[in-house]
Amino acid sequence: MEGVTVRFAGLTALDDVSLTVAPGSIHALIGPNGAGKSTCFNVLSGVYQTAAGSVRYGGTELTTLDPHRIAALGIARTFQNIVLTRGTVADNLMLGRHTLTKAGFAATALRLPHTVREQRLHRARVREIAEFTGLGALVDTPVASLPYGHRKRVELARALCMEPRLLLLDEPVAGMNSTERRGMARTITAVREALGISILIVEHDMGMIMRLADEVTVLDFGRRIGGGTPGEVQQDPAVVRAYLGTKEDA
Ligand SMILES: Nc1ncnc2c1ncn2[C@@H]1O[C@H](COP(=O)(O)OP(=O)(O)O)[C@@H](O)[C@H]1O
Ligand SMILES: [Mg+2]
Numbered sequence: 001m002e003g004v005t006v007r008f009a010g011l012t013a014l015d016d017v018s019l020t021v022a023p024g025s026i027h028a029l030i031g032p033n034g035a036g037k038s039t040c041f042n043v044l045s046g047v048y049q050t051a052a053g054s055v056r057y058g059g060t061e062l063t064t065l066d067p068h069r070i071a072a073l074g075i076a077r078t079f080q081n082i083v084l085t086r087g088t089v090a091d092n093l094m095l096g097r098h099t100l101t102k103a104g105f106a107a108t109a110l111r112l113p114h115t116v117r118e119q120r121l122h123r124a125r126v127r128e129i130a131e132f133t134g135l136g137a138l139v140d141t142p143v144a145s146l147p148y149g150h151r152k153r154v155e156l157a158r159a160l161c162m163e164p165r166l167l168l169l170d171e172p173v174a175g176m177n178s179t180e181r182r183g184m185a186r187t188i189t190a191v192r193e194a195l196g197i198s199i200l201i202v203e204h205d206m207g208m209i210m211r212l213a214d215e216v217t218v219l220d221f222g223r224r225i226g227g228g229t230p231g232e233v234q235q236d237p238a239v240v241r242a243y244l245g246t247k248e249d250a
Contacts, residue, residue, distance in 0.1 A: 004053030006039055006222075013039040015222040016053070021166065026192055026199045028209045028230070031219035032243055037202040038080060040219075041168050044200070045077050046070040057166065076164035078155045080171045080202070089146070090139040092154050093126040096161025126161060132194075133157040133187055149180035156187065160195075167191065169201040173208060181205065185212055206244065210234070218243065 006014040014036045021027040029037050042048040043055060046067040055062040062070055076096075084092055130139050133153050138146065143154055152172060159167055172188065173181045185208055191197050203209055209216060210230045218226040218233055220242040226233050233239045 001040070001043070002054045002056070004040075004043060004055060005051045006036075006043060006048055007051045012222050014043070014050075014219075017219065017222070017224050018053075019217045019224065019227070021198050021200050022215065023198055024192065024196060025214040026188070026201060026212050028213035028216045029200060029202045029219065030204070030206075030209060030216060030233075030243065031225075034221075035219040036222040037219060038170055039222075041077055041170055041200075041202070044070075044168060045075060071162060074163070074165035075168065076159040076162040076166075077168035078159050078170055078172060080174070082151055082155045084143045084151050084154055086143070088140050088142055089130060089135055089154055089157075090123070090126055092143055092158055093129060093139075093161045094122060096158040097122040097126065129157050129160050132190070133160065134183065149176050149184075152176065152180075152184065153187070156184075156191075160191065160197075164197060166198045166200065169199060169203075171202055171204065173203065173205055181208060188212060206234075 001020075002018045004014050004017045005012065017036070017040065019027070019029070029040060031037055039048060043050055044062070046062060046065055046069070050063050053063070057070075057073055057075060060073060062073075127136070127139060130136050133156055135150065135153055135157055138150065143151060146154065156169070156172060169188070173184050176184065188199065188201070189212065192199055201212070213230050216227060216230055216233045217224060218236075218239045225242055226236045226239040228236070234244065
């Protein structure tokens with residue numbers, strides 16, 4: 001993102017924000033509530049229009065593309081507030097596959113839509129991703145009966161089913177207990193290490209950011225107020241003043 005500005009009727013949600021996610025890295029986006037973190041995600045995934053600036057993925061300008069096209073380029077996201085209530089785990093993961101097909105991104109092996117063979121391949125891939133995300137034993141379980149921590153995992157797995165190269169995670173451990181948090185942190189590390197997927201993550205848990213992130217960008221009131229390695233931002237007086245010093249999100 002370069003010089004991105006987003007406005008809503010008088011409110012500047014993002015003001016000239018630049019950030020770069022290095023390929024294969026985990027990049028954290030932090031800042032107080034209302035800082036513009038989710039707005040960044042909505043810009044990256046094509047949901048919000050920018051008033052100024054440029055968003056490039058590889059060589060492709062994203063600001064003029066709709067969400068389907070952006071998903072097709074390999075950018076998938078999870079949502080801050082999950083609303084998974086229907087179907088089994090497998091059904092929800094298949095939704096990720098359908099988005100992929102609808103976007104015309106059917107990978108080379110999945111050329112023929114609506115064929116039995118394609119469905120079988122999708123189901124096999126869904127099973128693999130379920131195993132990878134620790135949901136292997138739960139594929140036939142209705143999501144409504146899963147504990148919250150597992151539903152957050154389904155949300156992650158659904159995004160992985162879109163075969164992204166860049167994954168946007170909006171508060172993936174919010175509301176989880178410490179055991180669930182540690183497990184999710186391990187899974188996120190594995191996504192980067194085993195699958196080579198670049199990750200942009202919004203998270204309030206600073207301990208987790210310190211352990212996971214290669215680089216951090218700090219937003220406050222829509223502005224980029226700092227950035228660097230986790231160690232650097234922790235020492236930055238402006239960041240401490242705006243964010244780390246407060247306990248509101250702890
Ligand atoms: N669709 C929208 N319409 C109007 N205001 C919005 C919209 N989305 C976000 N905002 C405003 O933009 C600011 C940044 O919000 P957001 O990106 O959700 O913050 P964060 O995720 O950092 O908590 C807030 O003041 C929020 O109220
Ligand atoms: Mg948010």
